[in-house]
Amino acid sequence: MRDMLGREDVITVEQAKELIFKTFSPKLPPEAKLEIEESYGRILSRDILSTEDLPNFARSTVDGFAVDSSDTFGATEGFPAYLNVVYEILMGEEPDFELRKGEVAKIATGGMLPGGADAVVMLEHTQTINDKMIEGLKPVAPGENVIQAGEDARKGELILKRGHKLRPQDIGALAGLGITEVYVYERPRVSIISTGDEIVPADKPIKSGQVRDINSFNLTGLIYEAGGISVKKGIFNDKYEIIRNVVEESLKDSDMVIVTGGSSVGTKDMTARVINDLGEPGILFHGVSIKPGKPMIGGIVNGTPVFGIPGHPAAVTVCFEQFMEPVLKHLTGLVENRFANKKRTVMARITKNLASSPGREDHIRVALEGRDGDLWARPILGKSGLITTLVKADGTVVIPLRKLGIEEGEMVEVKLF
């Protein structure tokens, strides 16, 4: 799509995302069966139902005496209930007796209630008369200070859903149910192809005119945080055949492909050509109204998303967050909590006026500062080719498409790194 002047059309971020998610139906990765110890942070590939009642017996939540609650009705400090202590319940043991009227059994937190008991009187609400008798100073209601059998989970109840990311307490719940292995999705693989005749590996000496590969290191961390595995394909010359070969190879062994660099006019067109030549539907968009990141390319090659992003470090971070992260999260099988994004944002006041062109979504890097108890966001200005602006920043602020800028003191949402 070219306009009258032969320039590529540029679409908005929203339009670009819509195009991707309309065209793209993620193939979920294969399952893996893991010990729960190994599954922290992994995504469940199957629903998990409770295999039993949890707990499988009624248990005390306090230290005290298991009673028939009706034996305590009306008890006060002035007119206590006199109760016969006839048993002591041992932890981890099933009581082999039944309480009769007026009888109680000593019980500790977590102990199993005996037959005939429906509540526990707290130690603090009793007075010891002797080894065999106590005074109950307060009444208890049926079920008081007791966790009923199945109160935590009922047999057959849905505990965790497919697509859920396992948190520490989830693994705890699985252990509590005796579920020690789970099915999770394998992590999707993302190939990173670095292009540019001026790029050299980080561990090699450089000459004037050359720069070291920054982006594959930044991307590897971003991919990992989004639940994927990065596969660094290496640094390649800006030649059609070379790029085509490595993209083709990457499509075979990965779930997503990112080509970085090639931000110069000729190379951009070449990356787009490779994407179009390798499969259907090819390029979805070529240029997005976002700064930094405008020359971005998005495509799908026979079901696999392929992105071409400019080599500027700030553009890499912004484009990843806007496009590749949501696509990658789909590929992990994650069904994200609707509020998950809230976890990474804070509100702050901007420390200075910022101008923005209409028709462009501006992503500004900011550092947070405290001033008199308020949170302020200080823009880290600098060209998008600088990596240290990202190092100094705590997050980014977006100036939306139709907004001309932000005024000093205005409240903004900061998306934190």
Add this chain to the structure above:
Amino acid sequence: MRDMLGREDVITVEQAKELIFKTFSPKLPPEAKLEIEESYGRILSRDILSTEDLPNFARSTVDGFAVDSSDTFGATEGFPAYLNVVYEILMGEEPDFELRKGEVAKIATGGMLPGGADAVVMLEHTQTINDKMIEGLKPVAPGENVIQAGEDARKGELILKRGHKLRPQDIGALAGLGITEVYVYERPRVSIISTGDEIVPADKPIKSGQVRDINSFNLTGLIYEAGGISVKKGIFNDKYEIIRNVVEESLKDSDMVIVTGGSSVGTKDMTARVINDLGEPGILFHGVSIKPGKPMIGGIVNGTPVFGIPGHPAAVTVCFEQFMEPVLKHLTGLVENRFANKKRTVMARITKNLASSPGREDHIRVALEGRDGDLWARPILGKSGLITTLVKADGTVVIPLRKLGIEEGEMVEVKLF
């Protein structure tokens, strides 16, 4: 410390934290030298200074023509500057020529500026006349569309501080500087000792009256997320000699010790006795005005923090977050960003009235809900002995010490899991 009725004094959460951090001077873990590929999320044990200027040459940020900016002064579409294209700069190459007055060199994004050039005219602001000549349609200022040598980082500049947790962009910056190995702190080791005669391992069959070990699985995840390594010591009987032996052994090979369970009166006192008997200063507090988690014990044994926490799953999560997480973060060497805590909180309205006793800090588990675009926090009620309340919750809300409750619709801060 016992009051007139022989009850243990209970202190506030703030007082308890103060006591710990006053008494405790964390020994930092030993250093490890890692490849940067292996150091995502690790804590730097040394400051990192830039070893060179980044970039080490002036480079173009656009596709266009390297010029002496004074050759373009006054240029307009009507009165363009006529410029002689005498060279093309190759990517990754140091130009072996110098521009003379009126001469320009074709340059791509990332290309090295030649001698005699101090700016770049964007391709879009030129008109091609022939192979040898272009029209410059707009003036450029000195330095325009150029990243100067050292503009990203100057040789000797502090790039990252000791105690910083390495993010993707930080690793990118290190790669850009050619720093491919870093010194980080080893992860501190936290021993988990589970006690309780009723507790059985998660993978073993259980009888009535027994429950499976939930807490060591929950704690392992929480410890990992806080930057530590968990060492599960196993499940032990509530006997003084047994607990003393395993705590003593744990003190030798770990940086922090957590004893869970033993929430019954006798066992609580026993854990406290073990802590006091094994070294100085011993117990710092025994009972905190927090719900859940009141029977918590905190101590330091010859420099190593030791905590005794009740076995209720909700108490484990709340106590960990309040006490063990901040102590553990100190042990990792992390110098936390002052705003780091903001990353995990959102504001929401509470969906129902909640009562709370004065003199007690109440930690309520909540699930988030959207209603007409507003965020609401719905309390997940249930006893602290239940694990599934934690599974259903997105985070916790605190009702402070002196507050009697929260009214429906009131705005609260939710600390997200």
